[in-house]
Amino acid sequence: MIEFKQVSKIYKGGKIAVEDLSFSIEEGEFICFIGTSGSGKTTTMRMINRMTEPTSGTILINDEDIHKENAVTLRRKIGYVIQNVGLLPHLTIGENITLVPQLLNVEKEKRQAIAKKMIALVDLPEEMLARYPHELSGGQQQRIGVIRALAADQKVILMDEPFGALDPITRDTLQDLVKDLQVRLGKTIVFVTHDMDEALKLASRIAIMSEGKIIQFDTPDNILRHPANAFVEELLGADRLLQTKPDITTVGQVMLAHAVSITPEKSLAQAISLMREKRVDTLLVVDEAQVLKGFIDIESIDAKRKTATSVGDILNTQVFYVQQSALLRDTLQRILKRGVKYVPVTDSKKRLVGILTRSSLVDIVYDVIFGEEETLQEAAANQEATPGITEVLK
Ligand code: ADP
Ligand code: MG
Numbered sequence: 089m090i091e092f093k094q095v096s097k098i099y100k101g102g103k104i105a106v107e108d109l110s111f112s113i114e115e116g117e118f119i120c121f122i123g124t125s126g127s128g129k130t131t132t133m134r135m136i137n138r139m140t141e142p143t144s145g146t147i148l149i150n151d152e153d154i155h156k157e158n159a160v161t162l163r164r165k166i167g168y169v170i171q172n173v174g175l176l177p178h179l180t181i182g183e184n185i186t187l188v189p190q191l192l193n194v195e196k197e198k199r200q201a202i203a204k205k206m207i208a209l210v211d212l213p214e215e216m217l218a219r220y221p222h223e224l225s226g227g228q229q230q231r232i233g234v235i236r237a238l239a240a241d242q243k244v245i246l247m248d249e250p251f252g253a254l255d256p257i258t259r260d261t262l263q264d265l266v267k268d269l270q271v272r273l274g275k276t277i278v279f280v281t282h283d284m285d286e287a288l289k290l291a292s293r294i295a296i297m298s299e300g301k302i303i304q305f306d307t308p309d310n311i312l313r314h315p316a317n318a319f320v321e322e323l324l325g326a327d328r329l330l331q332t333k334p335d336i337t338t339v340g341q342v343m344l345a346h347a348v349s350i351t352p353e354k355s356l357a358q359a360i361s362l363m364r365e366k367r368v369d370t371l372l373v374v375d376e377a378q379v380l381k382g383f384i385d386i387e388s389i390d391a392k393r394k395t396a397t398s399v400g401d402i403l404n405t406q407v408f409y410v411q412q413s414a415l416l417r418d419t420l421q422r423i424l425k426r427g428v429k430y431v432p433v434t435d436s437k438k439r440l441v442g443i444l445t446r447s448s449l450v451d452i453v454y455d456v457i458f459g460e461e462e463t464l465q466e467a468a469a470n471q472e473a474t475p476g477i478t479e480v481l482k
Contacts (some may be wrong), residue, residue, distance in 0.1 A: 089115040089276055090136060090244065095145030097131050107300040109145070113278065115243070118270055120287035121280045121322070123297030129280040132297070133246050136278060137166040149244070162190060167237035167245035171224075171233040175221040181207075181232055182217030183216055188240030206235040210265060227258040234262060238269050245270075247279045251286070263289055288312075296320055339419050340412030343433045343442035349374045349433055352381060352400030356389055359399050372432050378439040380432055382407050409434050412441055419444065 091112040097105045106128040113119050121129040134140035135147060138159045147154050154162055166189070175184045183190070185206055186199040194202075203217050210231045221229055230250070237245050247266075251259040267290055270277050278311045281287050286408040287294045296304045296311070296319075304316035315321045349372040359371055363386065382405040385460055389402060396402045409432040410419050419431065435444040 089113055089117075089150060090278070091148040091151075092135075093146040093148070095132075095135065095142045095147060097128075097135065097140060098143045104211065104300055106135075106300060109302060111295065111302060111305055113276065115276055116274055118130060118267070118277045118292045119279065120291035120293075121278070121295045121297055122287045123303075127297040128300040129297055130248055133248055133278055133280050134407060136244070136246060137163045137168060139163070148201075164188060164240075165242055165244070167240060167242040169245065169247040169250045171234050171239045173238075175229055175232060177221055179220075181219050181221065181224070183231060184221065185217070185239050187236060188242070192240070193295065201390065202239050206239045207221060209269060210235055219329055220292045227262075227458065230254060230258070230262060233264065234266055234269075238273060238275065242275075244276045244278070249280055249282065252282075253358070260288075260411065265362060284325070295398035338412065339410050339414045339416055339433055339444055340442070341414060343412065343444045345442045347372050347432060347440055349378075349401055349440055350384075351375060352403060354399045355397060356402070357392065359384060360389065370430070371399075372407075372440060373399055374440050380407065380409055380434055380438050380440045381405065383432075403442060407432060409438075410444070411436060 089112075092109045096107050109132065123129055126314075127374045130474060131140055135142050136149075136154075138154060140211055141155075149162075165320060175181075176187070177370045179187070182200070182203040185203045188195070189199050189202055204214055207217060208215060212228065212231065216224070216228075221232070224232065234250070237247070241255045250266075251262050254262065263286060266277070266279075269275070279290060291308055293305060293307055294311055295302050296316070298319055304311060304320055306314075311320065312324065315324055348362065348368050350362055352373055352375070365371065370383055372383050373381045375381055384399055384402050384404060388404060389396075392402045408428060412435060414435050428446075430443055430445040432440055433444055435441050
């Protein structure tokens with residue numbers, strides 16, 4: 089329905105706002121553009137209704153080049169919602185809602201019918217149609233802005249961070265409203281946001297922008313599963329992977345309860361045979377009371393085999409550990425940051441109670457993203473197609 093072909097916009101002064109964009113949007117889609125400030129989202133959106141003219145390239149709507157059409161006619165066919173609503177203060181709410189139908193010469197009775205229908209859709213009283221914008225709360229005004237955009241018989245609606253200035257509860261309600269109306273009225277919406285939660289909630293597909301380019305354009309599901317690069321991963325945020333699993337809160341709930349450990353007085357030969365038996369390359373070292381002292385690994389055994397005899401001789405005391413009561417979310421971030429393969433888990437007296445391995449975290453993360461059915465083996469088989477996730481945890 090909307091197609092960009094190698095579209096670039098260079099502002100006067102040489103600023104490249106968007107560069108060589110090619111993509112298409114189907115009828116009935118809800119597209120969210122997301123990216124950092126200055127990445128070109130608004131510019132891209134405003135080129136759709138020719139409020140900004142591209143420097144090069146072609147934009148088609150229903151296979152027609154929009155530059156061959158009168159810009160005003162085009163604009164009236166496309167709804168537009170911005171952050172500060174833009175209700176006209178001297179017009180009643182009813183007149184505001186039917187502004188575009190009026191411009192399109194829809195007769196008065198029909199317009200009134202539209203206004204009544206629209207205000208009912210958003211659960212505001214019909215009497216409100218006779219009021220003026222300043223008599224309404226900010227949230228109510230924004231609702232009117234949304235239905236005004238939906239009231240005209242426009243198939244395409246552009247929304248530029250429409251809810252950015254609202255409090256979280258109002259924003260949440262309006263998101264539900266827009267999504268519901270979009271589906272019910274069969275609109276195509278192009279929506280700019282810098283809030284990933286908003287994009288994931290609303291979009292049928294998300295376009296991720298950075299420095300004037302689209303980095304990834306895919307469904308929320310696919311973006312979560314296969315983030316295109318580190319920038320997208322960062323935008324998603326590691327903790328998001330756990331947000332949908334609120335019941336898993338502490339490390340103790342997900343750790344493996346059988347960390348392989350050894351005491352300091354044991355010989356290196358004993359350590360090696362324990363490693364072979366348990367198929368591990370690291371052993372946690374604890375005293376008789378199970379208090380964590382450090383670790384040894386196969387490299388340090390190899391390096392110091394000639395001079396050392398006991399585990400205690402090669403003990404590495406620089407060990408990063410977490411308490412079982414720690415929040416899993418924080419721990420995941422710390423593991424990601426430090427790049428460690430595992431983390432010993434202790435109780436409040438530093439006694440070893442378990443271990444959190446990268447692979448167990450991978451399990452949890454996959455579980456969150458893919459649901460219960462897909463096992464780690466299946467996920468591993470798909471690994472080639474899911475580089476983002478495995479990289480995060482490598
Ligand atoms: P976003 O909406 O993603 O924050 P914009 O599309 O508004 O980004 O801007 C993209 C880039 O183009 C920014 O670097 C911005 O400073 C620049 N830009 C936007 N509008 C103009 C303008 N009218 N003149 C010059 N540069 C502009
Ligand atoms: Mg913008």
